[in-house]
Amino acid sequence: DAGVIQSPRHEVTEMGQEVTLRCKPISGHDYLFWYRQTMMRGLELLIYFNNNVPIDDSGMPEDRFSAKMPNASFSTLKIQPSEPRDSAVYFCASRLAGAYEQYFGPGTRLTVT
């Protein structure tokens, strides 16, 4: 398997623009997690899905952030409108039900100017 795939790998955008980050989990995995990493706050869990259903979005910083999982092989994290403080590396991870380990993607480095 190719592992967790994220796109784009790098995104530079201007404040106020909409940003969409994409994730393809490992085939057959039941759980999908979105994380954000910054120097100040470290790695934070934003939201996770089980069988395409959002279970816990308590880590989503504010209403500007939204996440969807329309099917088992695709998820998006959208920021609208983006702000400079959203600059971070965003990771997607997936896990098989009953397994212990999460598999992380390579991340998307977002820079909002």
Place this chain on the structure above:
Amino acid sequence: DAKTTQPPSMDCAEGRAANLPCNHSTISGNEYVYWYRQIHSQGPQYIIHGLKNNETNEMASLIITEDRKSSTLILPHATLRDTAVYYCIAPSGSARQLTFGSGTQLTVLP
């Protein structure tokens, strides 16, 4: 999640064993201990997990004290490629969602 405490940094000579400690004194009886690492600019990578028995896989060994209040991750023959931030985590959520702390920056020296 049980709170975990790790030293912020450690050095290890290449070829020697790296022993990374973690305190988790508030861990409950059914909470596993997980170890992940993050090599610079990459996504975190799962290493190993355990409940109360010592565990070993191709990457590392995990030694958990009998009272389960602390554990040690052992990389038996550290290489330069093992330089990374190592995270000790004790998740409690139903989805075993991970709460990352600051971790230990391990630097393997040539």
